[in-house]
Amino acid sequence: LLETVTVLAVIGGWEKPRVKEYMALLLLLEAGVMGVFMALDLLLFFLFWEVELAPMFLLIGIWGSETEKHGMPGRIYSAWKFLLYTFFGSIFMLAGILLVYFQAGQNTASLPVLMQHLLPASTGVTLPLLGVTMGSQLLAFLLVFVAFAVKIPMFPLHTWLPDAHTDAPTEVSVILAGVLLKMGAYGLIRICLGLFPDGLQQFAPLLVVLAVINILYGAAICLVQKDMKRLVAYSSVSHMGVILLGVAAAAMAVHTSNPDVARFGTAALMGATVQMISHGLITSLLFFCVGVIYDRAHTREIEIFGGVAKRMPLWATLFTFAGLASLGLPGLAGFVAEYMVFTSSYRIWPVPTAIAVFTMILTAAYLLWMLKRVLFGPFNLRWNWLPDATWREAIPLVTLAAFIVLVGIYPGFLLDVIVPALHHLLPVATTALGR
Structure with missing residues (x-):
């Protein structure tokens, strides 16, 4: 899907101004997304998750719409909104990955290894400042889930998406909707279901409510x-x-x-x-x-x-x-x-x-x-x-x-x-x- 959509986006954007820079950023974006789908290590997964931010930010910010929004060009407003929302989710993802790394006791971030040594669902972790204790697997799931919820996007973390699509060039919107949103869904299946099955099962009743809200x-x-x-x-x-x-x-x-x-x-x-x-x-x-x-x-x-x-x-x-x-x-x-x-x-x-x-x-x-x-x-x-x-x-x-x-x-x-x-x-x- 990624390769097909990217090739078609290149064909569609062939007449863009500054086409060399435009195509270079499209290929860098493709490389980052491909890394997310191929990574078998949590730290590599996070690295590639961040790599795609820069080219997407520049593609929207430079080649996007000039429509005025909140006293600035729409492309600038939407590019920053996309970046800040995604970066907000990434902070939680990094915290979840570090929790898995230190709690699993395997001295590795390899997905296949960690899937064989899941965090115990019953072991409690006390949150600093809040003083709340919850299972380590559920806590790790919730931290990583925030990043995926932003990217999917899931209500109420969805507000960056309409602005990003409205102000992005057509080809960037195609890649954003066709592939980038799937990064969140892929992470939910590959990471959450693979590493935090018990945490996901505990969260399932709320997840189904959020799903229906999204649809409706x-x-x-x-x-x-x-x-x-x-x-x-x-x-x-x-x-x-x-x-x-x-x-x-x-x-x-x-x-x-x-x-x-x-x-x-x-x-x-x-x-x-x-x-x-x-x-x-x-x-x-x-x-x-x-x-x-x-x-x-x-x-x-x-x-x-x-x-x-x-x-x-x-x-x-x-x-x-x-x-x-x-x-x-x-x-x-x-x-x-x-x-x-x-x-x-x-x-x-x-x-x-x-x-x-x-x-x-x-x-x-x-x-x-x-x-x-x-x-x-x-x-x-x-x-x-x-x-x-x-x-x-x-x-x-x-x-x-x-x-x-x-x-x-x-x-x-x-x-x-x-x-x-x-x-x-x-x-x-x-x-x-x-x-």
Whole structure:
């Protein structure tokens, strides 16, 4: 996913001013994110987590929007907001990593080693100043969880995301939504489920509440958005909540003796992992489509468009396709992931899952409302001059659309990779699945 999205972002941003510096920072950003996904050492994980901050800060701050925000250019405001939020979470992550290092007594930060020597869930740690005692594994989980909650992003730590997307260049928004948000979800699965299974299980009831809030709040706030890019940004908050719901269900499969909970918890985690891929593909396509119209009209206001499909049929077709994929149309990537999560998590968290499924109605409402206002209806003669997408713009759009169809029709090639990887995190549950 990272490699695909980065290559397409390079193609999409080929005509940027100061293109050499722009591409160099994109590649540095890619290297940092790749390091996060490949690191098998907690300190290396933290190092690469920090490496991606600098190029993202510069990409937003230099090539971002000039729209005025709080007395300064929007690109400056959003770049600093992104940096400060992420750095805030990183402080807690570092504290959690140090706690694991000193409490585990292994003199190493290697993930495979630490997974074999988990922190005892019953050993208490007294917090300085507060005087509160809690299990060392739960405390380490909570510290690291803050960083992942910021990056996912999870309500109420999400406010940096709409500003960052609104003011970032299109290609940076694509990488941010397509890959960077998945760093938080990946950390939640790889680190929290791998190193702090008992802590995650204790936190699961609150996590499922936060997941439902994410899904419901993100969808509801989309209904009042007037900017296409901001609407897609808030839709990411909602769709990332589906991943949280899957992880919350999987947390209940830790150390379970109930084979049904084991099966459904693992299936929910598989669905959450597929959702990471499908959301990355679909949201990247949505941001590319918004970028195409913005490069021509220099506005993203939904209200001022109308009937644009008459002038830009290829772009309108792909934009409609992206919207339908995002709302979970069967046969496309979004449906596969959400179906796996919802049908599995319902057996473990029935009421929260029912609320989340109902929220999908709101998802259809805001996406179809946006498509109707922008593409169809009375044609606004103001846009009579708009040209359709060029071949350079069409390459990323068509490529992403093809991957969305592939995952929707044949998700087995992803599951063949996902299931063996999950076996190391939930061995009891995956054994119960018979895989």
